[in-house]
Amino acid sequence: MAVAVDPRRFEELTQPLLDVLYRVALRFTRSREDAEDLVQETMLKAFRAFDRFEEGTSLRAWMLRILTNSYYNKYRRRVHERRAADLPADDPYHDGLVSDSSLEYLREPEAAMQRPILSEEIGRAIDRLPEGFRSVFALTEIEGFTYREAAEALAVPIGTVMSRLHRARKLLQQDLLAGESWEQSGAGEGWKGEDGAAAEGGPEGEVVPLRTAR
Amino acid sequence: METASCGWVRRFVGPWKDGELDPADAARIENHIAGCASCAAQARFEKWFSGEVRRRVDRPQAPARLADRISLELRREYRRQRVRRTALAFGGFAAAAGLAAVVAFGLRDSPTARPPDGVRAAVPSETGAGRVWPSTQPAPPGFRFSVAGEDDLAAGRVAADIVDRHDRFVHHALPLETASYDPGTVGDWFRDKLPFQVVAPRFQEPDARLLGGRLSHVQAQDAAYLAYDVGGRRMSVIVLPAGSVRVGGTPVTAGGRTVFLSSRQGVTAAVVESDGLLYALVSDISPDTLLHLASQIRATR
Numbered sequence A: 001m002a003v004a005v006d007p008r009r010f011e012e013l014t015q016p017l018l019d020v021l022y023r024v025a026l027r028f029t030r031s032r033e034d035a036e037d038l039v040q041e042t043m044l045k046a047f048r049a050f051d052r053f054e055e056g057t058s059l060r061a062w063m064l065r066i067l068t069n070s071y072y073n074k075y076r077r078r079v080h081e082r083r084a085a086d087l088p089a090d091d092p093y094h095d096g097l098v099s100d101s102s103l104e105y106l107r108e109p110e111a112a113m114q115r116p117i118l119s120e121e122i123g124r125a126i127d128r129l130p131e132g133f134r135s136v137f138a139l140t141e142i143e144g145f146t147y148r149e150a151a152e153a154l155a156v157p158i159g160t161v162m163s164r165l166h167r168a169r170k171l172l173q174q175d176l177l178a179g180e181s182w183e184q185s186g187a188g189e190g191w192k193g194e195d196g197a198a199a200e201g202g203p204e205g206e207v208v209p210l211r212t213a214r
Numbered sequence B: 001m002e003t004a005s006c007g008w009v010r011r012f013v014g015p016w017k018d019g020e021l022d023p024a025d026a027a028r029i030e031n032h033i034a035g036c037a038s039c040a041a042q043a044r045f046e047k048w049f050s051g052e053v054r055r056r057v058d059r060p061q062a063p064a065r066l067a068d069r070i071s072l073e074l075r076r077e078y079r080r081q082r083v084r085r086t087a088l089a090f091g092g093f094a095a096a097a098g099l100a101a102v103v104a105f106g107l108r109d110s111p112t113a114r115p116p117d118g119v120r121a122a123v124p125s126e127t128g129a130g131r132v133w134p135s136t137q138p139a140p141p142g143f144r145f146s147v148a149g150e151d152d153l154a155a156g157r158v159a160a161d162i163v164d165r166h167d168r169f170v171h172h173a174l175p176l177e178t179a180s181y182d183p184g185t186v187g188d189w190f191r192d193k194l195p196f197q198v199v200a201p202r203f204q205e206p207d208a209r210l211l212g213g214r215l216s217h218v219q220a221q222d223a224a225y226l227a228y229d230v231g232g233r234r235m236s237v238i239v240l241p242a243g244s245v246r247v248g249g250t251p252v253t254a255g256g257r258t259v260f261l262s263s264r265q266g267v268t269a270a271v272v273e274s275d276g277l278l279y280a281l282v283s284d285i286s287p288d289t290l291l292h293l294a295s296q297i298r299a300t301r
Helices: A007-029 A032-048 A059-078 A119-128 A131-142 A147-154 A158-177 B006-017 B023-035 B037-056 B064-090 B093-104 B117-121 B153-170 B183-189 B287-295
Strands: B208-218 B221-230 B233-241 B250-254 B257-264 B267-274 B277-283
Touching: A007 A032, A007 A059, A007 A131, A007 B064, A032 A059, A032 B064, A059 A147, A119 A131, A119 A158, A119 B037, A131 A147, A131 A158, A131 B037, A147 A158, A158 B006, A158 B037, B006 B023, B006 B037, B023 B037, B153 B208, B153 B221, B153 B233, B153 B257, B153 B267, B153 B277, B183 B208, B208 B233, B250 B287, B257 B287, B267 B287, B277 B287
Parallel strands: none
Antiparallel strands: B208 B221, B221 B233, B233 B277, B250 B257, B257 B267, B267 B277
16 A cells, blocks of 8 residues: 655645646646546545655656546547547648648748737637647647656657647647638548547657757 | 758757757757758747747636645545555454544544533533623633644635635725625525525624625635624624535534634634534634524524
């Protein structure tokens, strides 16, 4: 049986992580109620397993790993969405995720920078991202995780974090700057209906050959 | 150094911007964009886009009620673990069952959870017929209320909320939304405003007079706030559905009722349940007076 941890001590350590856990849960579930349930479940599981946490490693990544596993075990079963993240390619244009008509901003980046982006549009566009991209984007771009931490939290290789982040950024740029989500453009047709059972738990094609600094 | 192509740079400008490339690869990108206006513009664009997203994206905080829920669950889980471990240590089901009963009733095994001797002697409803009222006497020597299970953060937060509502009223920071001496009128004002029927308590003592009420909340739970004048002192009565929040306190019997007493920041709270409603009386009047008033509460008109 696990060694009982003093709940006050546990709360002291995990309290600073509550907001980030909640925000990531919200990105996963897109429901405040489900996000609260998911965070509570995560905290309880972490409390029960706290004697297995290795001192000196990232508590934030460990907690996020528990949250991610809980989410996929419980909530993902009722989520049916396109699984673009399961695709092996790493280039959003050649993936077909980014359409020809939406590439104007890539040709004129300076002009694109003049366009205002509204806060509420950003939230909606992130929520429209395919699931695997959304989680990587939320952890790295919004919460400031390093690629290594995000890889630990999501149980995927660092290369996968890199490629998904790259694709997520391109999809968001298309959505926010060209006003065309990948779903609306029809560019991703043919990718729906995959169950993606291995997408988050196991390695996918290593397509980014770079070493990481950390 | 190996020359980088535009295609390679554009593919890895993101990780470079994020500081995730090793120094050699980062240098390749920097050398390339120093001489390539198109890739430099692309790099500026990627930095701008990330900056815009980070600056403008909504970052909601976890609601306070979530922290409360988690605190409560962690403590329950901790108690369950202790019971299980003790049961294993004793090797018998009976030991586990006994401990579980203690935990379930919140009595704990600490003598500090029992009311001090002075409490029962100070209960006017048991001894106080003909008593001069309202009493302004201080609590008897050695008489100290403590929140049973002060480690219970959920109960502590509820207590803090209740005392806060009283403080705000006393300091005129919480104006009344309905003003009337009549409990029936004030109770009717809450109809359709709260998901439960509010019954404003009537007290036998003429010096305890209702002033009015307002909508309030304790943690995330909607509540009715009632203001009373008790012999020139202010008393708050907060009404909630029974079981909606976790409250702590020392259980004391008064007038055949169990009242939970606690003290915080110089005021006393007496909590009593009646017909599905929880009444929290808060004031700096003497604890025995508060107990006496609490013992009279009946949730009937």
